[in-house]
Amino acid sequence: MSDEVHEVIIIGSGPAGYTAGLYAARAMLEPLMFGGYMSGGQLMLTSDIENFPGYPKGVSGPEMMLHLREQAERFGLSIQDKNVERVDFSERPFKVFVEGEQFLSNAVIISTGAEAIWLDAENEKAQKGRGISTCATCDGAFFRDEEVLVIGGGDSAMEEATFLTRFASKVTVLHRRDTWKASKVMLDRANAHPKIEVRPFRQIKTWLSDDNGLTGAILEDPRDGSTEEISATGAFIAIGHKPITGFLEGQVETDDHGYIISKEFTMTSVEGVFAAGDVVDTRYKQAITAAGMGCQAAIDCERWLEENSH
Ligand SMILES: Cc1cc2nc3c(=O)[nH]c(=O)nc-3n(C[C@H](O)[C@H](O)[C@H](O)COP(=O)(O)OP(=O)(O)OC[C@H]3O[C@@H](n4cnc5c(N)ncnc54)[C@H](O)[C@@H]3O)c2cc1C
Known part of the structure; x- marks a missing residue:
């Protein structure tokens, strides 16, 4: 069990997570990502994406996710394709539990997406x-x-x-x-x-x-x-979506359907814990909006760490 304290742990490796990883890595925060067993997220299941800017001829979901991953890794995002089982946000540094191991972090970005029902x-x-x-x-x-x-x-x-x-x-x-x-x-x-x-x-x-x-x-x-x-x-x-927030065990405020509620920009009800993408998004649910929110969460996180560094 390591007592190393990371600056930021990112949970989830969809467009929101990889974009947060890219921005956090370029801000020299040395982010650690737990990408989950469904590494790459929902778009790994789709063959044609025609509405993500930058691909005039369209792109397959897995290929686009590989590009996002490679881009973030180039700046130092460290990725483990494992699921976070539970978290403890009751005190800082926050605790993140993965396959029986405990990881410590000053800040966390949650980007675990949602599944269609x-x-x-x-x-x-x-x-x-x-x-x-x-x-x-x-x-x-x-x-x-x-x-x-x-x-x-x-x-x-x-x-x-x-x-x-x-x-x-x-x-x-x-x-x-x-x-x-x-x-x-x-x-x-x-x-x-x-x-x-x-x-x-x-x-x-x-x-x-x-x-x-x-x-x-x-x-x-x-x-x-x-x-x-x-x-x-x-x-x-079109019978609804289910955000993936069960592993948080109610430690972050959610709405009645389980979507995380943003309190101040992308910050959740727990100071130092941010959320981005489909896990907070009850309306748009697109790769580009998830990526945009990932960027916002990383910038909010960086500023918060700067103001709250010990
Ligand atoms: C079939 C299909 C086709 C689509 N086509 C398009 C399209 O053409 N254009 C478009 O803009 N959008 C499309 N979408 C919507 C798009 O996929 C989502 O809006 C987008 O993927 C949301 O990104 P996200 O990063 O929030 O979450 P996701 O992509 O859902 O990623 C969530 C990540 O969290 C991880 N995770 C979950 N639980 C845990 C845990 N406990 N620990 C660690 N990691 C965890 C998962 O492994 C995954 O990596 C499509 C969706 C589907 C299902």
Whole structure:
């Protein structure tokens, strides 16, 4: 067990974490990153990124994450691809526990991201990224003139549906109830759109596919179990995201859904602990916004360390 005290430990290696690492390393803070077992984050699962500036021809997720990692490492970011099991923020230096070892740090940046909630319908795993997505902003443009489904009954489902009408020839919104979390204005807008059909009491039983990808789904009416088939080449699940904050065991203030609440710029409810990316972001959830917040957190952290150095 080492008693070395690091200046900053960064938890998570998505766009937010690597950007925080780049800035902290260039500020000579010698940051240590625990990148997690899902090193590289959510974008490791996606083949085409067309909306991250600097890649005029697009780039694959894993390739882009490798670039971010190499750039931060060039300035001295030290990375261990391990999960943080728990933290102790009750006193400084903060304690971070990894595979039974304890690490000490004057400051911590949390960038552990969020996971989209999936339906877990039959055949879903095989079609993830092959027609089924959880991000219309990211993948909508791949479905030009095609028929797509949106699953969900909240504002984000309505937003995704409206956004998808720019590309798709038809958008069917499926919701398992006839009560909606979506605001009336969003629901009315979706209902009034000529390309959108909103269908309550329909849930996905099985995803259908062939060698080229998704072909549709078998829908079930939860009231009586009756089924029908619908055809679609794309589907967007919009039933929410789950931020990864369980390992914090409530030591940092979060909202009801587990998103970390920023108190002063990127600082959390614990002085010296900062957060960036999807773990705080209830609205944008993009690689570029996560990277931007990673930059902000590193600058806030650097200034805080300067003002609070012992
Ligand atoms: C399929 C898919 C396609 C997408 N396509 C696009 C796109 O085209 N353009 C776009 O802008 N956005 C896209 N997004 C959204 C984008 O991936 C996220 O907004 C972005 O990755 C968020 O970055 P982040 O750094 O906050 O978190 P993440 O990328 O989620 O990274 C979180 C990191 O935290 C680590 N971690 C978690 N728990 C622990 C722990 N206990 N200890 C240590 N590490 C931990 C994980 O291993 C991971 O490295 C897509 C998302 C998905 C799922």
